[in-house]
Amino acid sequence: ACGTDKDKDKDSSSSKGGNESDFSVAMVTDVGGIDDKSFNQSAWEGIKKFGEDNKLSEGDGGYAYLQSKGEADYIPNLNALVRRDFNLVFGVGFMMEDAIGTIAGQQEDKLFAIIDGEVDQPNVANILFKEQEGAFLAGVAAALMTESDKIGFVGGVDIPVIERFEAGFVAGVAAVNPDIKVDVKYTGAFDKAELGKAEAGRMYSSGVDIIFHAAGGTGNGVFSEAKERKQADKNANVWVIGVDSDQYDEGQVGDDNITLTSMLKRVDNAVQDISKLAQEGKFPGGETKVYGLHDDGVALADSRGAIPEDVMKQIDEYAKQIADGEIEVPEFR
Amino acid sequence: MEYVIEMLNITKEFGNFRANDNITLQLAKGEIHALLGENGAGKSTLMNVLFGLYQPEEGEIRVNGKKVNISNPNVANDLGIGMVHQHFMLVENLTVTENIILGSEPKKMGVVNIKDAAKKVAEISKLYGLNVDPYAKIEDISVGMQQRVEILKTLYRGANILIFDEPTASLTPQEIQELIGIMKKLITEGKSIILITHKLQEIMDVSDRVTVIRKGQGIGTVVTSETNPEELATLMVGRQVTFKTEKGPANPKEEVLHVEDLVVTDNRGIEKVKGLNLSVRRGEIVGLAGIDGNGQTELIEAIAGLRKVKSGKITINSKDITGKKPRQITESGLGHIPQDRHKHGLVLDFSVGYNSALQEYYHEPYSKNGIMDYGIISEKAKSIIEEYDVRTQGEHELARALSGGNQQKLIIGREVSRDPDFLIAALPTRGLDVGAIEFIHKRLIEQRDNGKAVFLISFELDEVMNVSDRIAVIHDGQIVDTVIPSETTEQELGLLMAGHSTKETSMKEGVDRDVK
Amino acid sequence: MSFLEVLYFIIPTSIAYAAPLIFTAIGGVFSERSGVVNIGLEGLMVMGAFVGIVFNLAFVDVFGGWTPWISLLAAMLVAAIFSIMHAVASVSFRADQVVSGVAINMLGIAIALFSVKMMFGKGQTDFIQEKIPRVNIPILQDIPVLGPMFFKSVYGTSVLAIALAFVAWFVIYKTPFGLRLRSVGEHPMAADTMGISVSKIRYTAVIISGGLAGIGGAIYSQTMTGDFGHATINGQGFMALAAMIFGKWHPIGALGAALFFGFAQTLAISASSIDIDFIQKIPAVYFHILPYVLTILALAGFIGKANAPKANGEPYIKGSR
Amino acid sequence: MSNRVVNLLVPIISIILGLLVGAIVMLFSGYDPVSGYIALWNGIFGDSYAIGETIRQISPYILAGLAVAFAFRSGLFNIGVEGQLMVGWFTAVYVGAAFELPMIIHLPITLLAAALAGALWGLVPGILKATLKVHEVIVTIMMNYVALHVVNALIKTVSGGSYKTDKIQPTASLRSDFLSNLTDYSTLHYGIFVALAMVAVMWFLLEKTKTGFELKAVGFNENASQYAGMNVKKNIILSMVISGAFAGLAGAMEGLGTFGSMTTQGGFTGIGFDGIAVALLGANTPLGVIFGASLFGSLKYGANNMPNAANIPLEIVSIVVALIIFFVASGYIIRVGLQRLNKKKEAK
């Protein structure tokens, strides 16, 4: 029972000391972990940013996160945060849909948001991204930069999110040059670098010069392969397009870098956006907000000169058209 | 007298059980000193103490008059003490040489110098007439050979005090004769020997003095020439023991086991039983005499359904059981006391009780429609323990903790109490003391007198002669002759076993000496 | 890709895939030949992978091009020390060796991740700059067909791995230590009566297995991922265990088994990419399970049971029977 | 001290030792062990909710442990629990969602289906072992990966290209409002009773039935079993099948209790591998497995509260858990220590 008591004091203290303006937010990571260089990390950055902007401190009544070791931890973690009285709790990743659904049902007076997933509850805001739009630009970049006219896509497990990456990427390539065939492969795992590496090795050997990966840890293998080839032969023409966060650092080989660019998924922006809305009392409960190019939900990372100006211009051109809805990017293959 | 070894007032405890209670044993230089005692009396323990495997709680050990502390086998080796263990200490998948040099390998630039080692082994084995193949793998050679490897191990390390723990328990008569020869040779080489054996005749033949222990306590030491087997037996068991088992004449009835042109191969696919014919009738004990490796094992396993029959026919109670499953055969009337009690006879990690039900657990009353009745099983176990005098803490003790002797009694109890029409008893008395042997023989004869057929396999000629009514001699996978004990001699049997036909034997009388 | 090109891809890739497994599996051979079951290989590999990366990151300025190699040694050292825990438990404390192995696995990943958190303030390390390079072996690489298959752009570590198999064979079957090792794993009491210290041999063997598994892990992290995180090593240790058994507790056998796994994996990858319509129509899952199914089939092919060392898994207790 | 007391003391001392070393680790890495362990305690027993979740976490561990233990008892090492669990999970969810039946029929059928799926996954290594003497460890490891990929593919198929199966019908669910309310909205479900029932089943099977007698005999000594007329091959296969069935039910716990559906698995759940530790901590006996699972489950679950209430990283907890397992495994040395103490006492 002592546990509940402790929670209680916490509650009282936070409500006592806290003035009206303070609005606390927290998140539960999925199995990827808080620093997965992907959406968990990005979401956390968003939350920290929001916290700092509102002079919140990390901890109860401010902002916080809990990490999940496995699927079974989602509900307990969400619950723990709710009990610690955070006003808004984010669940990161489609895996958390059910968990959010359950808790939101039990705690109707609390606010929740889920990233990459959809839950039909009045007190839950759903956040989705148009990965396909960002991927489309990546495809354009690849198609414009390739010299061999052979491009590769390495996916992790074949799930809808990844399929959006694939679909957008392929469409982007086709938009520039329909004759380029994209070599699409799924390794069936997000955590098997050796497979990513072997797959990349195969692709590069078969003449592919640019690979876009959406495969998490498996993607590390793709980078390793490219870097080795670069290391062995400085003018080897091998490139990788990173995903989720800017993977420029992964691409460093001596003073070369094989990261062409990265397709960013700005979960941080979305998180801040939703938090603000909630703070202002405009919480989009029961709605689904889809963040695309238009609202900085996705973007291409700075290529650090790997992509020449003129090419950038063309890419921006496409970006504009997508943002303005002139190009409708497919979601499915 | 000058003693090379003196074990004075040794006491060794396992937990609060005293395996050795204030025992004294003195080994004179150049003598063969026999150590005699019942199963579980404490002989192996005492020797393991001398060899440094166990540390005694009390008492002291002197080597050549000097007090020593034998903290581990290394020390023993350095003191020139070598031991041939009761359960061989050989690594099966290594060669003879590898086993012998283990621990003190000759090296050439960090590499084991097998060639030289093998040469040295060959030399020693020649010197003592052991003729073992230095390159043979242990798992491929006979028990007798393995025994010699054990001896070689001690000699290779230059031991001059040798301990033999039941070396003859698993040897054929020929091998025993040879071993005795070897021991005598060792003595002439100035070595001293402690010999543990349950066979009083051997003691009489080779030993100079005998130390007898009973239930862990020293009974005393007698000079062999001044005693006789009867006295020794009485000393060790504490009561009179009869050797020549009393039995009336047999009155054989109809045939139970019938084997016809049986052909069986061993694991390597080599034919071991080659068109063998055999018949055992109710009310008789047929002994199977033969030198180890002439197809006995394969024959038994084939009858019991543990080994595939290549061709030929086996019937029990004129019911064809060729190629049937073990259980079908058991149910058609077979009882089987297997040759290897640890491999086939028992589940060592099962309790005495479970083991007592190993053959019958699956039917009533021991189990009813799939549910075991351990109550009844305990009852059965208790009665076997009671009736067959199995020395154990009780039916819940693990079979592993029993002495071989008692393990054997348990198996016999289990098989005999099922009252089978046809009982195979393979080496039923191996490693047992005279008391236990007497007891077991009585049981076999009892079975016969109840009109059952008994098939006794043994390497001990006197056992075959004493117990059987007919003796079938097996040689090279065939029954070469069948003789009546009262009408034959050990010599004749020996020759038959060696493959000579009866006719030759009469002329070959001269050879006896070699055989003996 | 032409058939030859396919081979030029499959063979080097298989070997590269196999190298970490070879080291680890042979480590397992040592441990289990001495009678100590070691399912802690996974955890030991994790240790190695972790130390390899961290050391590489820390000392790259000092050692430059040599860094990855010295990192291997560091990984070997630390993993070897770590494996002492398993030795103490299974030899001195008579622990159930499987449980102790499980503990090693849990502990390995936990310690590694915790240290990463402490050192980098995040869940995975940075990326190393000096990876284990691929080299072209002079002259040999020019041999037609074979050259490109075996001697063009190979990892030095792959060569080492194959060499190790033969060294291990030599040690186990030709040296006194090897003889004692085998005897202790088969019949410790016999070895004891011959004055061999069972514990000493078993400790040594387990520590060797730790060192080799450590190298295996460091090779993996320095060739495949280039950083260390919670998922860097997952399952390789168990694959190595499988390779050891598949190879019948024999170093050369383990080598073969590991190479087979690598081959099966890369075969599946290149098969899935053959540009024939009906192959492209085959659902990916069939290619994903292909390597594992192949392995099972291969095993079923080699009829006959792989005999573990007789005393494997049993603590040696004087005077017990 | 009587043997019973010792047998009780050994695990307790191991746990204390594990916690002690863990505390030292925390101190050295600048965390407060006291608040850490208070957090751990509260995470496990702190309130009805925590208790509920802890028990929920224990259920699959019990079944996974039984699976490993059962195979062990007949001399087989089943590392394949992980895979058997996954196919069990999927099958449970599929059958649970696909049909509409009254609960009294639906739930049992669903559980049965899960058990069968796991059994099937155990059958393969069983047959290979019995007929071709292929080592079960390799086959089960391989079968784990096959399960992972096959299950993911199946999820995609049955969900029409999605990453998640439909939710199961309430008639197939182990969820219980009663238990949930009792433990203030925890996800505690009836699975724990299934698990405990299976403990009883295993105990009965091994200790009371003819089959159990044979399985144990074969595990100890195949030759003697054959001599005693048992069908060794049949028993090997049977053992793997039953073991797999337990594992399949462990999957059902997740599918019908905790989640009610199955999402694409990025990797192994880990429950299967933890099952090995659970089983051996419990000395491969049914009751022991309950102990092992409780220890494992509660520590694993309570651990989550340490970052939450004392922000101590999860890894430290894993270290503590691993150490506890290590010390329990090393029980012998603790026994020796206790006996020494005894001797001293008697001496006085």
Ligand SMILES: Nc1ncnc2c1ncn2[C@@H]1O[C@H](COP(=O)(O)OP(=O)(O)OP(=O)(O)O)[C@@H](O)[C@H]1O
């Ligand atoms: N390692 C042990 N642990 C516990 N008790 C033992 C151990 N070894 C022997 N004992 C006990 O000591 C007694 C003597 O054992 P020992 O092996 O010396 O008998 P033995 O005279 O060699 O019998 P046998 O003639 O059958 O070889 C046994 O009855 C047993 O109760």
Ligand SMILES: Nc1ncnc2c1ncn2[C@@H]1O[C@H](COP(=O)(O)OP(=O)(O)OP(=O)(O)O)[C@@H](O)[C@H]1O
């Ligand atoms: N580990 C042990 N625990 C309990 N008793 C033991 C142990 N080792 C040996 N003994 C006892 O030692 C006695 C004989 O031991 P020994 O090794 O001489 O067996 P044995 O009777 O000679 O067996 P066999 O005749 O099959 O060789 C038996 O009474 C047995 O109970």
Ligand SMILES: [Mg+2]
């Ligand atoms: Mg003895």
Ligand SMILES: [Mg+2]
């Ligand atoms: Mg004996």
